[in-house]
Amino acid sequence: MLAFVPFIVLIALLVGCISVFGNATLDGASQVALIIASGVCVFIGWATKRLDWNNLEKEMTAKVASCTPSIIILLLIGAIGGTWMVSGIVPTMIYYGLQILSPQWFLVSSCIICALISLLIGSSWTTIATVGVALLGIGRALGFSDGWTAGAIISGAYFGDKLSPLSDTTVLASSVVGTPLFTHIRYMMQTTVPTFIIALIIFFTAGLLMDVSGEGDVRLFMDGLSRTFVISPWLFLVPVAMGCMIVRRWPSLVVLFLATLIAGVVALAVQPDRIREIAGNNGQTGLLQLYEGVMRSCYTSTSISTGVESLDRLVSTRGMGGMMPTVWLIISAQVFAGALTASGQLEDIMRHLQRFVRGTASLVASSVGSAIFLNVTTADQFLSIILTSSMFKNLYAKMGYEPRLLSRSCEDGGTVTSVLVPWNTCGLTQSTVLGVATLTYLPYCFFNLLSPLVSITVASTGWGIKHNPLPPQASGD
Numbered sequence: 058m059l060a061f062v063p064f065i066v067l068i069a070l071l072v073g074c075i076s077v078f079g080n081a082t083l084d085g086a087s088q089v090a091l092i093i094a095s096g097v098c099v100f101i102g103w104a105t106k107r108l109d110w111n112n113l114e115k116e117m118t119a120k121v122a123s124c125t126p127s128i129i130i131l132l133l134i135g136a137i138g139g140t141w142m143v144s145g146i147v148p149t150m151i152y153y154g155l156q157i158l159s160p161q162w163f164l165v166s167s168c169i170i171c172a173l174i175s176l177l178i179g180s181s182w183t184t185i186a187t188v189g190v191a192l193l194g195i196g197r198a199l200g201f202s203d204g205w206t207a208g209a210i211i212s213g214a215y216f217g218d219k220l221s222p223l224s225d226t227t228v229l230a231s232s233v234v235g236t237p238l239f240t241h242i243r244y245m246m247q248t249t250v251p252t253f254i255i256a257l258i259i260f261f262t263a264g265l266l267m268d269v270s271g272e273g274d275v276r277l278f279m280d281g282l283s284r285t286f287v288i289s290p291w292l293f294l295v296p297v298a299m300g301c302m303i304v305r306r307w308p309s310l311v312v313l314f315l316a317t318l319i320a321g322v323v324a325l326a327v328q329p330d331r332i333r334e335i336a337g338n339n340g341q342t343g344l345l346q347l348y349e350g351v352m353r354s355c356y357t358s359t360s361i362s363t364g365v366e367s368l369d370r371l372v373s374t375r376g377m378g379g380m381m382p383t384v385w386l387i388i389s390a391q392v393f394a395g396a397l398t399a400s401g402q403l404e405d406i407m408r409h410l411q412r413f414v415r416g417t418a419s420l421v422a423s424s425v426g427s428a429i430f431l432n433v434t435t436a437d438q439f440l441s442i443i444l445t446s447s448m449f450k451n452l453y454a455k456m457g458y459e460p461r462l463l464s465r466s467c468e469d470g471g472t473v474t475s476v477l478v479p480w481n482t483c484g485l486t487q488s489t490v491l492g493v494a495t496l497t498y499l500p501y502c503f504f505n506l507l508s509p510l511v512s513i514t515v516a517s518t519g520w521g522i523k524h525n526p527l528p529p530q531a532s533g534d
Contacts, residue, residue: 130182
Protein backbone atom coordinates (compact mmCIF):
# COMPACT_ATOMS: atom_id res chain seq x y z
CA MET A 58 0.00 0.00 0.00
CA LEU A 59 3.03 2.29 0.33
CA ALA A 60 2.96 2.65 -3.45
CA PHE A 61 -0.19 4.78 -3.17
CA VAL A 62 1.32 7.23 -0.64
CA PRO A 63 2.96 9.55 -3.24
CA PHE A 64 -0.38 9.87 -5.05
CA ILE A 65 -2.24 10.62 -1.85
CA VAL A 66 0.34 13.29 -1.01
CA LEU A 67 0.15 14.74 -4.53
CA ILE A 68 -3.65 14.86 -4.56
CA ALA A 69 -3.73 16.51 -1.13
CA LEU A 70 -1.18 19.12 -2.21
CA LEU A 71 -2.99 19.84 -5.47
CA VAL A 72 -6.32 20.26 -3.68
CA GLY A 73 -4.63 22.74 -1.37
CA CYS A 74 -3.05 24.55 -4.32
CA ILE A 75 -6.37 24.90 -6.13
CA SER A 76 -8.06 26.11 -2.94
CA VAL A 77 -5.42 28.76 -2.27
CA PHE A 78 -4.25 29.85 -5.73
CA GLY A 79 -7.28 29.10 -7.94
CA ASN A 80 -6.58 29.68 -11.62
CA ALA A 81 -2.98 30.67 -10.80
CA THR A 82 -2.17 27.15 -9.57
CA LEU A 83 -0.19 26.31 -12.70
CA ASP A 84 2.01 29.38 -12.29
CA GLY A 85 4.18 27.53 -9.77
CA ALA A 86 2.22 25.90 -6.97
CA SER A 87 1.47 22.70 -8.91
CA GLN A 88 5.11 22.39 -9.89
CA VAL A 89 6.18 22.55 -6.25
CA ALA A 90 3.54 19.94 -5.36
CA LEU A 91 4.93 17.57 -7.98
CA ILE A 92 8.49 18.01 -6.74
CA ILE A 93 7.42 17.34 -3.14
CA ALA A 94 5.51 14.22 -4.21
CA SER A 95 8.62 13.12 -6.15
CA GLY A 96 10.66 13.50 -2.96
CA VAL A 97 8.17 11.36 -1.05
CA CYS A 98 8.35 8.73 -3.78
CA VAL A 99 12.16 8.68 -3.74
CA PHE A 100 12.25 8.42 0.05
CA ILE A 101 9.86 5.45 0.08
CA GLY A 102 11.85 3.72 -2.65
CA TRP A 103 15.10 4.27 -0.79
CA ALA A 104 13.71 3.27 2.62
CA THR A 105 11.94 0.08 1.49
CA LYS A 106 14.12 -1.15 -1.37
CA ARG A 107 17.45 0.58 -0.71
CA LEU A 108 17.53 1.85 -4.29
CA ASP A 109 20.71 3.40 -5.57
CA TRP A 110 20.46 7.17 -5.89
CA ASN A 111 22.37 7.22 -9.17
CA ASN A 112 19.80 4.92 -10.77
CA LEU A 113 16.95 7.07 -9.50
CA GLU A 114 18.63 10.18 -10.85
CA LYS A 115 19.25 8.57 -14.24
CA GLU A 116 15.61 7.48 -14.53
CA MET A 117 14.30 10.95 -13.68
CA THR A 118 16.76 12.54 -16.11
CA ALA A 119 15.71 10.12 -18.85
CA LYS A 120 12.03 10.95 -18.32
CA VAL A 121 12.75 14.67 -18.59
CA ALA A 122 14.83 14.07 -21.72
CA SER A 123 12.00 12.06 -23.29
CA CYS A 124 9.69 15.09 -23.25
CA THR A 125 12.21 17.38 -24.99
CA PRO A 126 10.48 17.15 -28.41
CA SER A 127 7.16 18.09 -26.79
CA ILE A 128 8.77 21.09 -25.11
CA ILE A 129 10.26 22.30 -28.41
CA ILE A 130 6.90 21.83 -30.14
CA LEU A 131 5.24 23.75 -27.33
CA LEU A 132 7.65 26.66 -27.74
CA LEU A 133 7.09 26.71 -31.50
CA ILE A 134 3.33 26.70 -30.96
CA GLY A 135 3.81 29.76 -28.77
CA ALA A 136 5.70 31.43 -31.60
CA ILE A 137 3.01 30.43 -34.11
CA GLY A 138 0.34 31.89 -31.85
CA GLY A 139 2.12 35.24 -31.97
CA THR A 140 3.06 35.37 -35.64
CA TRP A 141 -0.23 33.98 -36.95
CA MET A 142 -2.11 36.61 -34.98
CA VAL A 143 0.10 39.58 -35.87
CA SER A 144 0.29 38.57 -39.55
CA GLY A 145 -3.51 38.64 -39.76
CA ILE A 146 -3.94 34.93 -40.48
CA VAL A 147 -6.03 34.15 -37.40
CA PRO A 148 -7.95 37.48 -37.60
CA THR A 149 -8.83 36.65 -41.22
CA MET A 150 -10.07 33.20 -40.21
CA ILE A 151 -12.19 34.76 -37.47
CA TYR A 152 -13.53 37.48 -39.80
CA TYR A 153 -14.77 35.08 -42.46
CA GLY A 154 -15.88 32.51 -39.90
CA LEU A 155 -18.19 35.07 -38.31
CA GLN A 156 -19.94 35.48 -41.64
CA ILE A 157 -20.39 31.76 -42.23
CA LEU A 158 -21.13 30.15 -38.85
CA SER A 159 -24.54 30.75 -37.29
CA PRO A 160 -25.04 30.52 -33.51
CA GLN A 161 -27.35 27.50 -33.72
CA TRP A 162 -24.83 25.47 -35.71
CA PHE A 163 -21.64 26.88 -34.23
CA LEU A 164 -20.77 24.22 -31.63
CA VAL A 165 -21.47 21.21 -33.83
CA SER A 166 -19.77 22.91 -36.81
CA SER A 167 -16.67 23.69 -34.74
CA CYS A 168 -16.48 20.08 -33.62
CA ILE A 169 -16.80 18.74 -37.17
CA ILE A 170 -14.31 21.26 -38.62
CA CYS A 171 -11.66 20.36 -36.04
CA ALA A 172 -12.36 16.65 -36.54
CA LEU A 173 -11.84 16.85 -40.31
CA ILE A 174 -8.68 18.93 -40.07
CA SER A 175 -7.18 16.74 -37.35
CA LEU A 176 -8.06 13.62 -39.33
CA LEU A 177 -6.26 15.00 -42.38
CA ILE A 178 -3.13 16.26 -40.63
CA GLY A 179 -2.99 13.79 -37.74
CA SER A 180 -2.31 16.37 -35.03
CA SER A 181 -4.76 17.60 -32.41
CA TRP A 182 -2.12 20.01 -31.09
CA THR A 183 -1.67 21.77 -34.43
CA THR A 184 -5.42 21.82 -35.11
CA ILE A 185 -6.19 23.45 -31.76
CA ALA A 186 -3.30 25.92 -31.95
CA THR A 187 -4.43 27.24 -35.34
CA VAL A 188 -8.06 26.65 -36.30
CA GLY A 189 -9.05 26.12 -32.67
CA VAL A 190 -7.81 29.56 -31.63
CA ALA A 191 -9.81 31.16 -34.44
CA LEU A 192 -12.96 29.23 -33.52
CA LEU A 193 -12.59 30.28 -29.90
CA GLY A 194 -12.64 33.90 -31.02
CA ILE A 195 -15.72 33.30 -33.14
CA GLY A 196 -17.43 31.64 -30.20
CA ARG A 197 -16.74 34.61 -27.96
CA ALA A 198 -18.16 36.97 -30.56
CA LEU A 199 -21.29 34.85 -30.86
CA GLY A 200 -21.75 34.81 -27.09
CA PHE A 201 -20.71 31.25 -26.22
CA SER A 202 -18.79 30.52 -23.05
CA ASP A 203 -15.16 29.51 -23.45
CA GLY A 204 -15.88 26.15 -21.81
CA TRP A 205 -18.47 25.11 -24.41
CA THR A 206 -16.40 26.32 -27.36
CA ALA A 207 -13.17 24.75 -26.15
CA GLY A 208 -15.03 21.51 -25.43
CA ALA A 209 -16.32 21.33 -29.01
CA ILE A 210 -12.87 22.17 -30.42
CA ILE A 211 -11.06 19.58 -28.30
CA SER A 212 -13.68 16.89 -28.88
CA GLY A 213 -13.36 17.23 -32.64
CA ALA A 214 -9.57 17.54 -32.65
CA TYR A 215 -9.07 14.39 -30.58
CA PHE A 216 -11.56 12.38 -32.62
CA GLY A 217 -9.64 13.17 -35.80
CA ASP A 218 -6.27 12.62 -34.14
CA LYS A 219 -7.38 9.22 -32.84
CA LEU A 220 -8.46 7.87 -36.24
CA SER A 221 -5.79 9.49 -38.41
CA PRO A 222 -3.08 7.20 -39.83
CA LEU A 223 -0.77 10.24 -39.58
CA SER A 224 -1.25 10.54 -35.81
CA ASP A 225 1.76 9.69 -33.64
CA THR A 226 -0.42 8.24 -30.84
CA THR A 227 -2.33 6.06 -33.32
CA VAL A 228 0.89 4.73 -34.80
CA LEU A 229 2.39 4.27 -31.32
CA ALA A 230 -0.57 2.32 -29.91
CA SER A 231 -0.69 -0.05 -32.87
CA SER A 232 3.05 -0.60 -33.02
CA VAL A 233 3.75 -1.26 -29.32
CA VAL A 234 0.94 -3.84 -29.17
CA GLY A 235 1.76 -5.38 -32.55
CA THR A 236 -1.48 -4.57 -34.37
CA PRO A 237 -1.38 -3.53 -38.07
CA LEU A 238 -2.10 0.19 -38.29
CA PHE A 239 -5.26 0.07 -40.38
CA THR A 240 -6.58 -2.94 -38.46
CA HIS A 241 -6.17 -0.84 -35.32
CA ILE A 242 -7.97 2.14 -36.88
CA ARG A 243 -10.87 0.06 -38.22
CA TYR A 244 -11.32 -1.62 -34.85
CA MET A 245 -11.27 1.73 -33.02
CA MET A 246 -14.14 2.93 -35.16
CA GLN A 247 -16.48 0.57 -33.29
CA THR A 248 -16.09 2.68 -30.15
CA THR A 249 -14.90 6.01 -31.52
CA VAL A 250 -17.60 6.72 -34.13
CA PRO A 251 -20.57 6.08 -31.79
CA THR A 252 -18.93 8.25 -29.13
CA PHE A 253 -18.41 11.07 -31.63
CA ILE A 254 -22.01 10.86 -32.82
CA ILE A 255 -23.23 11.19 -29.22
CA ALA A 256 -20.98 14.22 -28.74
CA LEU A 257 -22.29 15.83 -31.95
CA ILE A 258 -25.88 15.31 -30.81
CA ILE A 259 -25.08 17.01 -27.50
CA PHE A 260 -23.40 19.98 -29.20
CA PHE A 261 -26.19 20.29 -31.75
CA THR A 262 -28.88 20.21 -29.06
CA ALA A 263 -26.97 22.69 -26.90
CA GLY A 264 -26.66 25.07 -29.85
CA LEU A 265 -30.40 24.98 -30.44
CA LEU A 266 -31.29 25.47 -26.79
CA MET A 267 -28.77 28.15 -25.87
CA ASP A 268 -29.94 31.74 -25.88
CA VAL A 269 -26.74 33.42 -27.04
CA SER A 270 -26.80 37.16 -27.47
CA GLY A 271 -23.64 37.93 -29.36
CA GLU A 272 -25.04 39.33 -32.59
CA GLY A 273 -23.96 42.84 -31.63
CA ASP A 274 -20.49 41.60 -30.75
CA VAL A 275 -20.21 39.95 -34.16
CA ARG A 276 -20.47 43.29 -35.94
CA LEU A 277 -18.15 44.94 -33.41
CA PHE A 278 -15.60 42.17 -33.87
CA MET A 279 -15.76 42.32 -37.66
CA ASP A 280 -15.42 46.11 -37.70
CA GLY A 281 -12.57 45.97 -35.19
CA LEU A 282 -10.72 43.30 -37.16
CA SER A 283 -11.11 45.04 -40.53
CA ARG A 284 -10.07 48.36 -39.00
CA THR A 285 -6.96 46.92 -37.35
CA PHE A 286 -5.70 44.24 -39.74
CA VAL A 287 -5.48 43.81 -43.48
CA ILE A 288 -8.09 41.08 -44.03
CA SER A 289 -7.59 39.05 -47.20
CA PRO A 290 -8.49 35.53 -48.35
CA TRP A 291 -4.93 35.30 -49.69
CA LEU A 292 -3.77 34.84 -46.10
CA PHE A 293 -5.41 31.40 -46.12
CA LEU A 294 -2.48 30.28 -48.29
CA VAL A 295 -0.32 30.00 -45.17
CA PRO A 296 -2.47 27.40 -43.35
CA VAL A 297 -3.02 25.63 -46.69
CA ALA A 298 0.75 25.42 -47.20
CA MET A 299 1.12 24.13 -43.65
CA GLY A 300 -1.52 21.47 -44.30
CA CYS A 301 0.29 20.35 -47.44
CA MET A 302 3.54 19.96 -45.53
CA ILE A 303 1.80 17.85 -42.89
CA VAL A 304 0.04 15.68 -45.48
CA ARG A 305 3.44 15.04 -47.09
CA ARG A 306 4.51 13.82 -43.64
CA TRP A 307 7.19 16.39 -43.01
CA PRO A 308 8.49 16.27 -39.40
CA SER A 309 6.33 18.25 -36.97
CA LEU A 310 9.21 20.43 -35.81
CA VAL A 311 10.04 21.38 -39.40
CA VAL A 312 6.42 22.17 -40.23
CA LEU A 313 5.91 24.33 -37.13
CA PHE A 314 9.19 26.16 -37.67
CA LEU A 315 8.39 26.92 -41.31
CA ALA A 316 4.83 27.96 -40.41
CA THR A 317 6.27 30.46 -37.91
CA LEU A 318 8.88 31.71 -40.37
CA ILE A 319 6.39 32.17 -43.22
CA ALA A 320 3.93 33.96 -40.94
CA GLY A 321 6.70 36.31 -39.83
CA VAL A 322 7.48 37.21 -43.45
CA VAL A 323 3.78 37.68 -44.18
CA ALA A 324 3.48 39.96 -41.14
CA LEU A 325 6.27 42.18 -42.48
CA ALA A 326 4.72 42.33 -45.94
CA VAL A 327 1.02 42.69 -45.03
CA GLN A 328 0.79 44.11 -41.50
CA PRO A 329 3.81 46.49 -41.07
CA ASP A 330 1.77 48.93 -38.96
CA ARG A 331 0.95 46.22 -36.43
CA ILE A 332 4.60 45.18 -36.33
CA ARG A 333 5.62 48.76 -35.54
CA GLU A 334 2.93 48.95 -32.85
CA ILE A 335 4.35 45.84 -31.17
CA ALA A 336 7.92 47.13 -31.40
CA GLY A 337 6.91 50.42 -29.75
CA ASN A 338 9.05 53.53 -29.55
CA ASN A 339 12.33 52.11 -28.32
CA GLY A 340 14.56 54.26 -30.49
CA GLN A 341 14.59 51.84 -33.41
CA THR A 342 13.39 52.93 -36.84
CA GLY A 343 13.02 51.42 -40.29
CA LEU A 344 14.06 47.82 -40.76
CA LEU A 345 15.38 47.49 -37.20
CA GLN A 346 11.98 48.44 -35.80
CA LEU A 347 10.27 45.87 -38.01
CA TYR A 348 12.84 43.27 -36.98
CA GLU A 349 12.19 44.01 -33.31
CA GLY A 350 8.42 43.74 -33.79
CA VAL A 351 8.59 40.34 -35.47
CA MET A 352 10.97 38.99 -32.84
CA ARG A 353 8.73 40.23 -30.03
CA SER A 354 5.69 38.58 -31.60
CA CYS A 355 7.56 35.26 -31.44
CA TYR A 356 8.92 35.31 -27.91
CA THR A 357 6.93 37.65 -25.68
CA SER A 358 3.47 38.95 -24.91
CA THR A 359 1.92 41.29 -27.44
CA SER A 360 -1.12 43.53 -27.27
CA ILE A 361 -2.82 45.28 -30.17
CA SER A 362 -5.45 47.99 -29.79
CA THR A 363 -8.56 47.37 -31.89
CA GLY A 364 -10.92 49.76 -30.14
CA VAL A 365 -12.98 46.84 -28.79
CA GLU A 366 -11.94 45.71 -25.32
CA SER A 367 -13.09 42.09 -25.65
CA LEU A 368 -11.40 41.85 -29.05
CA ASP A 369 -8.17 43.28 -27.63
CA ARG A 370 -8.01 40.35 -25.21
CA LEU A 371 -8.57 37.91 -28.06
CA VAL A 372 -5.82 39.22 -30.35
CA SER A 373 -3.27 39.54 -27.55
CA THR A 374 -0.65 36.77 -27.56
CA ARG A 375 1.92 35.37 -25.16
CA GLY A 376 4.53 33.97 -27.52
CA MET A 377 7.17 31.48 -26.46
CA GLY A 378 7.56 33.19 -23.10
CA GLY A 379 3.94 32.45 -22.24
CA MET A 380 4.70 28.75 -22.54
CA MET A 381 7.39 28.72 -19.85
CA PRO A 382 5.09 27.89 -16.89
CA THR A 383 3.83 24.95 -18.93
CA VAL A 384 7.38 23.83 -19.73
CA TRP A 385 8.25 24.07 -16.04
CA LEU A 386 5.24 21.96 -15.12
CA ILE A 387 6.02 19.32 -17.76
CA ILE A 388 9.55 18.95 -16.40
CA SER A 389 8.25 18.65 -12.82
CA ALA A 390 5.68 16.04 -13.90
CA GLN A 391 8.34 13.99 -15.68
CA VAL A 392 10.50 14.05 -12.55
CA PHE A 393 7.57 12.56 -10.63
CA ALA A 394 7.03 9.93 -13.36
CA GLY A 395 10.72 9.01 -13.26
CA ALA A 396 10.67 8.64 -9.49
CA LEU A 397 7.60 6.40 -9.69
CA THR A 398 9.13 4.18 -12.35
CA ALA A 399 12.61 3.88 -10.84
CA SER A 400 11.29 3.09 -7.36
CA GLY A 401 9.04 0.33 -8.72
CA GLN A 402 5.94 1.84 -7.15
CA LEU A 403 4.17 2.16 -10.50
CA GLU A 404 4.69 -1.54 -11.17
CA ASP A 405 3.37 -2.39 -7.69
CA ILE A 406 0.18 -0.45 -8.33
CA MET A 407 -0.38 -2.16 -11.67
CA ARG A 408 -0.06 -5.58 -10.05
CA HIS A 409 -2.82 -4.61 -7.65
CA LEU A 410 -5.07 -3.54 -10.52
CA GLN A 411 -4.59 -6.78 -12.46
CA ARG A 412 -6.05 -8.78 -9.59
CA PHE A 413 -9.51 -7.46 -10.44
CA VAL A 414 -9.52 -8.93 -13.96
CA ARG A 415 -12.16 -11.66 -14.33
CA GLY A 416 -13.55 -11.39 -17.88
CA THR A 417 -13.74 -9.21 -20.99
CA ALA A 418 -15.41 -6.21 -19.39
CA SER A 419 -13.13 -6.19 -16.35
CA LEU A 420 -10.05 -6.69 -18.54
CA VAL A 421 -10.91 -3.74 -20.78
CA ALA A 422 -11.99 -1.67 -17.78
CA SER A 423 -8.68 -2.39 -16.06
CA SER A 424 -6.57 -1.45 -19.08
CA VAL A 425 -8.64 1.66 -19.82
CA GLY A 426 -8.53 2.64 -16.16
CA SER A 427 -4.78 2.05 -16.04
CA ALA A 428 -4.27 4.30 -19.06
CA ILE A 429 -6.27 7.05 -17.36
CA PHE A 430 -4.41 6.50 -14.10
CA LEU A 431 -1.06 6.74 -15.92
CA ASN A 432 -2.18 9.94 -17.64
CA VAL A 433 -2.69 11.40 -14.19
CA THR A 434 0.49 10.05 -12.65
CA THR A 435 3.03 10.15 -15.48
CA ALA A 436 1.53 13.30 -17.04
CA ASP A 437 2.15 12.10 -20.59
CA GLN A 438 -0.10 10.25 -23.06
CA PHE A 439 2.82 8.48 -24.74
CA LEU A 440 3.99 7.02 -21.43
CA SER A 441 0.40 6.06 -20.65
CA ILE A 442 0.05 4.11 -23.90
CA ILE A 443 3.47 2.46 -23.68
CA LEU A 444 3.20 1.42 -20.04
CA THR A 445 -0.39 0.18 -20.33
CA SER A 446 0.41 -1.94 -23.37
CA SER A 447 3.54 -3.33 -21.69
CA MET A 448 1.71 -4.30 -18.51
CA PHE A 449 -1.34 -5.88 -20.15
CA LYS A 450 0.08 -7.41 -23.34
CA ASN A 451 0.86 -10.80 -21.80
CA LEU A 452 -2.42 -10.86 -19.87
CA TYR A 453 -4.48 -10.25 -23.04
CA ALA A 454 -2.56 -13.02 -24.80
CA LYS A 455 -2.94 -15.39 -21.86
CA MET A 456 -6.71 -14.85 -21.81
CA GLY A 457 -6.91 -15.39 -25.58
CA TYR A 458 -7.82 -11.88 -26.76
CA GLU A 459 -6.65 -10.30 -30.00
CA PRO A 460 -3.95 -7.61 -29.71
CA ARG A 461 -6.21 -5.07 -31.40
CA LEU A 462 -8.49 -5.07 -28.34
CA LEU A 463 -5.57 -3.90 -26.20
CA SER A 464 -4.40 -1.27 -28.69
CA ARG A 465 -7.95 0.12 -28.85
CA SER A 466 -8.25 0.15 -25.06
CA CYS A 467 -4.95 2.04 -24.78
CA GLU A 468 -6.26 4.78 -27.04
CA ASP A 469 -9.76 4.87 -25.55
CA GLY A 470 -8.25 5.40 -22.12
CA GLY A 471 -4.92 7.08 -22.82
CA THR A 472 -5.09 9.33 -25.88
CA VAL A 473 -8.40 11.07 -25.29
CA THR A 474 -8.20 11.63 -21.51
CA SER A 475 -4.73 13.19 -21.50
CA VAL A 476 -6.18 16.60 -22.34
CA LEU A 477 -8.46 16.43 -19.28
CA VAL A 478 -5.59 16.30 -16.77
CA PRO A 479 -4.38 19.82 -15.83
CA TRP A 480 -0.74 18.78 -15.35
CA ASN A 481 -0.55 16.35 -18.28
CA THR A 482 1.45 17.57 -21.29
CA CYS A 483 -1.74 17.65 -23.39
CA GLY A 484 -3.89 19.34 -20.75
CA LEU A 485 -1.18 21.90 -20.13
CA THR A 486 -0.64 22.61 -23.81
CA GLN A 487 -4.28 23.01 -24.80
CA SER A 488 -5.20 25.13 -21.79
CA THR A 489 -2.21 27.37 -22.49
CA VAL A 490 -2.82 27.64 -26.24
CA LEU A 491 -6.55 28.36 -25.90
CA GLY A 492 -6.19 30.45 -22.76
CA VAL A 493 -8.94 28.36 -21.12
CA ALA A 494 -8.30 26.51 -17.85
CA THR A 495 -8.46 22.71 -18.06
CA LEU A 496 -11.15 22.50 -15.41
CA THR A 497 -13.18 25.10 -17.34
CA TYR A 498 -13.39 23.07 -20.57
CA LEU A 499 -13.31 19.60 -18.98
CA PRO A 500 -17.10 19.25 -18.41
CA TYR A 501 -17.77 20.04 -22.09
CA CYS A 502 -15.27 17.65 -23.72
CA PHE A 503 -18.00 15.09 -24.26
CA PHE A 504 -16.09 12.94 -26.73
CA ASN A 505 -13.13 12.65 -24.38
CA LEU A 506 -15.27 11.98 -21.32
CA LEU A 507 -17.48 9.38 -22.99
CA SER A 508 -14.79 7.43 -24.86
CA PRO A 509 -13.64 5.30 -21.89
CA LEU A 510 -17.24 4.57 -20.89
CA VAL A 511 -18.26 3.56 -24.41
CA SER A 512 -15.15 1.38 -24.71
CA ILE A 513 -16.05 -0.56 -21.56
CA THR A 514 -19.72 -0.76 -22.55
CA VAL A 515 -18.92 -2.17 -26.01
CA ALA A 516 -16.54 -4.69 -24.44
CA SER A 517 -19.22 -5.84 -22.00
CA THR A 518 -21.57 -6.63 -24.94
CA GLY A 519 -18.89 -8.66 -26.70
CA TRP A 520 -19.48 -6.81 -29.99
CA GLY A 521 -16.61 -7.39 -32.40
CA ILE A 522 -14.47 -9.18 -29.81
CA LYS A 523 -12.85 -12.41 -30.94
CA HIS A 524 -10.68 -14.84 -29.06
CA ASN A 525 -7.43 -16.19 -30.41
CA PRO A 526 -6.99 -19.94 -30.01
CA LEU A 527 -4.99 -20.56 -26.88
CA PRO A 528 -1.73 -22.48 -27.23
CA PRO A 529 -1.97 -26.18 -26.24
CA GLN A 530 -0.12 -25.74 -22.96
CA ALA A 531 -2.51 -22.94 -21.94
CA SER A 532 -5.74 -24.69 -22.93
CA GLY A 533 -5.20 -28.29 -22.00
CA ASP A 534 -6.94 -29.25 -18.77
